[in-house]
Amino acid sequence: MKTLRNLATAAAIVLGTTVMAPAQTLNFAYDADPVSLDPHEQLSGGTLQLSHMVFDPLIRWNKELDFDPRLAASWERVDDTTMRFKLREGVTFHSGNPMTAEDVVWTIERLKTSPDFKGIFASWVSATAVDDTTVEIKTDGPSPLVLHTATYVFPMDKDFYEDGGAEITKHGDSFASQNVSGTGPFIVAEREQGVKVVFERNADYWDADSPGNVQTAILTPIKEAPTRVAALLSGDVDFIAPVPPTDLERIENDDNTKLVTMTGTRIITLQLNQERNEALADPKVRLAMAYAINNEGIVQKIMKGFGTVAAQQSPEGYVGHNPNLTPRFDVAKAQALMEEAGYADGFSATMMCPNNRYVNDFKICEAAAAMLAKINVKIDLTTMPKAQYWPKFDERAADILMLGWHADTEDSANFNEFLTMTPNTDTGRGQYNSGNYSNAEVDELTVASLTETDAAKRAEQLQRVEEILYNEAAFIPLHWQDLAWGARTGVMIEDVVNVMNFPYLGDLVIEE
Amino acid sequence: MHIIAFLIRRAIQAVIVMFVISIIGFSIQDNLGDPLRELVGQSVSEQEREALRDNLGLNDPFFVQYTRFLGNALQGDLGTSYFFKRPALSVILDKFPATFELVLGAVFIFVSLSIPAGIYCAINRESWLARIIMTGSIVGISVPVFLTAIAMVWLFGVELGWLPAFGRGDTYELPWGWDTGFLTWDGITHLILPSVTLSSIMLPLFIRLIRAEMMEAMGTDYVRFARAKGLPTRRVRYVHAFRNTLLPVVTVGGLMIGTLIAYTILTETVFQWPGMGFLFLEAVNRVDTPLIIAYIIIVGLIFVVVNTIVDFVYTLINPMVKLPGAKG
Numbered sequence: 001m002k003t004l005r006n007l008a009t010a011a012a013i014v015l016g017t018t019v020m021a022p023a024q025t026l027n028f029a030y031d032a033d034p035v036s037l038d039p040h041e042q043l044s045g046g047t048l049q050l051s052h053m054v055f056d057p058l059i060r061w062n063k064e065l066d067f068d069p070r071l072a073a074s075w076e077r078v079d080d081t082t083m084r085f086k087l088r089e090g091v092t093f094h095s096g097n098p099m100t101a102e103d104v105v106w107t108i109e110r111l112k113t114s115p116d117f118k119g120i121f122a123s124w125v126s127a128t129a130v131d132d133t134t135v136e137i138k139t140d141g142p143s144p145l146v147l148h149t150a151t152y153v154f155p156m157d158k159d160f161y162e163d164g165g166a167e168i169t170k171h172g173d174s175f176a177s178q179n180v181s182g183t184g185p186f187i188v189a190e191r192e193q194g195v196k197v198v199f200e201r202n203a204d205y206w207d208a209d210s211p212g213n214v215q216t217a218i219l220t221p222i223k224e225a226p227t228r229v230a231a232l233l234s235g236d237v238d239f240i241a242p243v244p245p246t247d248l249e250r251i252e253n254d255d256n257t258k259l260v261t262m263t264g265t266r267i268i269t270l271q272l273n274q275e276r277n278e279a280l281a282d283p284k285v286r287l288a289m290a291y292a293i294n295n296e297g298i299v300q301k302i303m304k305g306f307g308t309v310a311a312q313q314s315p316e317g318y319v320g321h322n323p324n325l326t327p328r329f330d331v332a333k334a335q336a337l338m339e340e341a342g343y344a345d346g347f348s349a350t351m352m353c354p355n356n357r358y359v360n361d362f363k364i365c366e367a368a369a370a371m372l373a374k375i376n377v378k379i380d381l382t383t384m385p386k387a388q389y390w391p392k393f394d395e396r397a398a399d400i401l402m403l404g405w406h407a408d409t410e411d412s413a414n415f416n417e418f419l420t421m422t423p424n425t426d427t428g429r430g431q432y433n434s435g436n437y438s439n440a441e442v443d444e445l446t447v448a449s450l451t452e453t454d455a456a457k458r459a460e461q462l463q464r465v466e467e468i469l470y471n472e473a474a475f476i477p478l479h480w481q482d483l484a485w486g487a488r489t490g491v492m493i494e495d496v497v498n499v500m501n502f503p504y505l506g507d508l509v510i511e512e
Numbered sequence: 513m514h515i516i517a518f519l520i521r522r523a524i525q526a527v528i529v530m531f532v533i534s535i536i537g538f539s540i541q542d543n544l545g546d547p548l549r550e551l552v553g554q555s556v557s558e559q560e561r562e563a564l565r566d567n568l569g570l571n572d573p574f575f576v577q578y579t580r581f582l583g584n585a586l587q588g589d590l591g592t593s594y595f596f597k598r599p600a601l602s603v604i605l606d607k608f609p610a611t612f613e614l615v616l617g618a619v620f621i622f623v624s625l626s627i628p629a630g631i632y633c634a635i636n637r638e639s640w641l642a643r644i645i646m647t648g649s650i651v652g653i654s655v656p657v658f659l660t661a662i663a664m665v666w667l668f669g670v671e672l673g674w675l676p677a678f679g680r681g682d683t684y685e686l687p688w689g690w691d692t693g694f695l696t697w698d699g700i701t702h703l704i705l706p707s708v709t710l711s712s713i714m715l716p717l718f719i720r721l722i723r724a725e726m727m728e729a730m731g732t733d734y735v736r737f738a739r740a741k742g743l744p745t746r747r748v749r750y751v752h753a754f755r756n757t758l759l760p761v762v763t764v765g766g767l768m769i770g771t772l773i774a775y776t777i778l779t780e781t782v783f784q785w786p787g788m789g790f791l792f793l794e795a796v797n798r799v800d801t802p803l804i805i806a807y808i809i810i811v812g813l814i815f816v817v818v819n820t821i822v823d824f825v826y827t828l829i830n831p832m833v834k835l836p837g838a839k840g
Contacts, residue, residue, distance in 0.1 A: 115560045226782075230670045
């Protein structure tokens with residue numbers, strides 16, 4: 001076995017030198033660096049970006065929002081509540097330990113103890129190692145989301161972490177937050193938090209077919225957007241994200257750089273609180289407000305085209321996306337609806353928005369407030385930094401609150417679970433439903449969709465939910481925030497970026 | 513002996529300042545936001561967050577939290593940063609060299625430019641160069657520092673491509689653990705833009721101040737007397753007159769240290785300079801309260817130390833000045 005593997009490695013090296021472009025160094029800049037090296041400490045974009053460099057998931061999303069096998073070579077559904085993953089053989093961790101089913105089971109159990117990840121894994125009741133390369137997952141009921149969830153399983157090196165310390169610590173130092181052993185294409189060579197992380201290519205990487213030729217990758221966090229853009233334009237870095245809307249054109253037009261954009265999946269909404277403001281409890285008033293807000297205009301003028309106008313939560317490509325729902329903007333109709341509802345003279349409402357959370361967040365709110373003024377809804381707008389905004393959001397401190405949401409599971413039901421189901425502190429459903437919108441049918445359909453394994457039926461359920469929300473104007477959908485990456489010409493970033501915003505840098509090719 | 517009395521007095525003052533600052537810091541921390549939001553992902557339940565809050569002791573009454581903080585602080589522990597997961601004090605001290613070198617760079621620039629420029633403008637009041645300098649200094653005073661910074665980045669970093677626009681470059685670690693950028697060429701080039709930016713706030717002010725003081729000194733009786741005595745012009749100007757302009761300059765300089773610290777926050781943020789100011793702004797964004805409190809306490813200490821040094825410098829420049837509070 002071992003000789004075979006050595007032979008394979010040797011072959012890969014020989015092939016590598018003839019086929020692949022020469023090894024390259026990638027300097028890249030994000031707006032922040034990962035909080036921790038522990039992939040289970042915080043569920044955030046930064047953590048997942050790091051996980052895809054240092055670890056490998058069982059399976060991962062591809063550009064068509066479909067699944068590609070990674071450490072799981074194949075999978076099969078045994079029955080409604082059981083799924084079996086067959087692991088790839090001959091994969092080793094950075095420490096040299098071989099990766100087995102034991103490691104995968106251990107990782108899943110650890111995920112179930114992480115405050116951030118346990119929610120995603122709630123329906124996985126057990127994970128067992130059937131043999132060295134087979135893992136069996138049991139769910140508490142029929143589950144259509146086993147594969148979605150498996151994209152979050154990045155097998156960790158059990159022996160390595162058990163020796164050093166496997167504890168997940170939110171605050172304070174831990175072994176796992178400073179040391180890492182995964183199977184991924186990169187090894188963390190050096191890390192100075194907030195200053196830089198240096199990655200070196202894993203010489204024993206199992207995926208010999210990966211076209212990636214980045215030998216060293218250096219991540220520098222650059223917080224200020226203009227500085228980040230300047231670093232790219234001056235050639236100090238090869239690749240940046242995110243790109244602020246104001247600089248899109250500049251990067252696109254520069255001869256040495258290119259811009260890669262993609263429709264995102266983060267929906268930006270305004271939630272209308274039916275409990276705080278009685279006018280907002282009237283569906284006609286909510287509809288009038290939806291008609292009064294020109295979200296197309298917001299995307300064009302404020303987002304500079306850097307967004308996709310939305311009429312629902314689910315972006316295209318999600319099962320729940322209902323193609324019949326189109327953006328509405330008609331001030332006359334809005335006024336008529338206000339009259340019908342008995343609010344011809346309008347009413348007053350308070351509104352709160354963050355000013356550093358979403359792209360142009362406070363400008364969007366200012367525009368929305370001005371548009372609502374046209375139908376005599378007088379908005380008292382307060383904006384604040386996100387650190388102060390979230391406690392206010394939890395208090396439901398205003399009649400209208402802004403919320404952006406990206407479904408961690410890349411699935412439509414997630415939107416409903418958190419944003420539109422009736423708030424219930426016991427089940428945690430509707431945790432971000434600040435509007436207090438409640439519709440029994442929406443609740444039922446969403447719950448049903450969580451155990452529906454028939455894809456067509458499930459799509460029908462979730463699309464029906466979107467339709468109800470649309471007809472009742474449960475909230476005001478504005479747009480999906482687009483994603484953008486800027487890169488030096490020759491850095492083939494377009495081949496490895498995706499809508500989840502975790503570029504597969506292991507596969508990145510730099511041409512010279 | 514009075515120097516020791518003076519130092520003891522100052523040390524007591526420093527302790528009081530830091531104590532007051534810590535109380536203020538502590539009482540505003542609730543208004544900074546919820547640190548838990550920065551520690552956990554979006555879908556973590558409120559119960560889960562509440563449990564973590566309990567765990568971190570954030571639900572304890574103010575008095576309990578403050579006593580605990582004070583107890584630890586007396587043992588040199590200012591708390592553990594939420595983000596860095598290391599003692600806040602050591603995180604800040606790690607960033608100190610970067611800020612110190614940036615300030616030193618800025619001080620070097622504005623001292624070496626403002627003194628000759630100020631004197632020149634005082635002596636050759638009517639020359640075209642003096643007029644340009646004076647007009648330029650008005651513009652310099654009026655432009656906000658972040659604008660200067662961004663303009664610098666665009667001009668020298670992007671358009672001309674002469675200088676690196678972010679970070680500190682290669683540093684060299686001195687034996688006592690001080691990371692210096694002064695000893696590598698890369699480090700020096702990285703220092704230029706941020707320190708020019710930072711000095712841009714002080715430079716116009718000092719040019720105008722030195723000019724005004726110098727003009728005043730040139731008109732005083734002792735200068736006229738020195739001239740009448742037949743001393744060389746050079747000596748009259750640079751020894752007799754100039755020395756007497758220094759006192760107000762040092763006073764203002766000492767007061768401006770605070771401003772300088774405030775502006776390092778802006779400068780460091782734009783240039784992604786890994787110093788204390790940038791660290792502080794990030795800590796505010798992340799609601800990293802232990803780090804915020806530790807930072808303001810340390811800055812308070814720096815103020816007291818700098819003011820003490822300024823008082824010493826006074827006595828060197830002008831023997832008529834006595835150390836405040838010292839009898840003799």
